[in-house]
Amino acid sequence: MLIKAENLSKVYGSGANKVTALHRANLEIAEGDFISIMGPSGSGKSTLLHLLSGLDFPTEGRLSYDGQDIYQLKDRELSAFRRRRIGFIFQQFNLLPVLTARENILMPLLLDKKQEDRAYLEELAGMLGIHDRLTHLPHELSGGQQQRVAIARALIAGPDVIFADEPTGNLDSKSGEEVMKMLEGIRRKMGKTLVVITHDSRIAQMAERRLVIMDGVVSEEAAKTGKEAVRS
Ligand code: ADP
Ligand code: MG
Numbered sequence: 001m002l003i004k005a006e007n008l009s010k011v012y013g014s015g016a017n018k019v020t021a022l023h024r025a026n027l028e029i030a031e032g033d034f035i036s037i038m039g040p041s042g043s044g045k046s047t048l049l050h051l052l053s054g055l056d057f058p059t060e061g062r063l064s065y066d067g068q069d070i071y072q073l074k075d076r077e078l079s080a081f082r083r084r085r086i087g088f089i090f091q092q093f094n095l096l097p098v099l100t101a102r103e104n105i106l107m108p109l110l111l112d113k114k115q116e117d118r119a120y121l122e123e124l125a126g127m128l129g130i131h132d133r134l135t136h137l138p139h140e141l142s143g144g145q146q147q148r149v150a151i152a153r154a155l156i157a158g159p160d161v162i163f164a165d166e167p168t169g170n171l172d173s174k175s176g177e178e179v180m181k182m183l184e185g186i187r188r189k190m191g192k193t194l195v196v197i198t199h200d201s202r203i204a205q206m207a208e209r210r211l212v213i214m215d216g217v218v219s220e221e222a223a224k225t226g227k228e229a230v231r232s
C-alpha cells in the first residue's frame with residue numbers, strides 16, 4: 001500500500017491565534033517502510049501523524065492510500081477504513097481500565113463485528129510476551145506490559161500500517177527499548193509499514209527513513225551508510 005501526502009497542511013485557529021501546525025508536507029510512504037519522526041515539542045509531529053492516519057482533517061492538501069483520497073470518504077467509510085487498515089499506538093497506552101488485557105486487545109474486532117481469530121491472538125501475545133497477562137486489568141500490568149497490550153490491540157485487525165506517537169515516552173529506557181525491539185520485530189516478520197514519532201535518537205536510528213519536522217516543515221534526512229544507502 002502506497003501512502004501519498006501532497007501539500008498537506010493544518011492550520012489551527014484564526015487571526016492572531018492562527019497556528020500553522022503543518023505546512024505543505026509532501027511525503028510518500030511505501031509498503032514495509034520503517035520511518036521515524038523527530039522534532040522539538042510543538043513542531044507538528046502529532047499533527048502529521050494524525051493527518052496521515054485519518055484521525056484529523058487537513059486544512060489543505062491531499063492524502064491518498066493506493067490512489068484513494070481518504071479525506072473524500074464519508075465519515076463511516078473513513079472510520080471503517082481506519083479500523084481495518086490502520087493501527088495506532090499512543091504514548092499513554094489508552095487501554096480501557098475496566099477491561100482485561102484480552103478484552104482490550106479484541107476491542108477493535110468487537111467494534112467491527114468481527115469474530116476473534118484465536119490463533120492470531122495467541123501468536124501476537126506470544127511475540128509480545130504477554131501470554132500470562134491476558135486476564136489481568138491494565139492497572140495490574142507494568143507500563144511496558146500495558147504498551148505491549150496496546151500494540152497487540154493495534155495489530156489485531158490486521159492493519160497494513162502502524163502509526164505510533166512516542167510509544168516509549170511513558171516508559172523507562174529499558175522497557176522502552178524492549179517495546180521498540182518487539183514492534184520492529186513484528187514489523188519485519190509481518191511486513192507492516194511502521195511510522196514512529198520519538199524523542200529518542202537511538203530509536204530514530206533504528207528506522208530506515210528519518211524525518212525531521214521543525215515549525216511544521218517536514219524534511220527527510222539522507223540515508224547514510226551500508227544497507228540504508230541501498231534503499232531505492
Ligand atoms: P508535537 O506533537 O510536535 O509536540 P503538535 O502536532 O501536537 O506538536 O502541535 C503543533 C502545533 O499545533 C503546536 O503549536 C500546538 O500548540 C498546535 N496545536 C495542536 N493541536 C491543536 C489544537 N487542537 N488546537 C490548537 N492548536 C493546536
Ligand atoms: Mg505530540
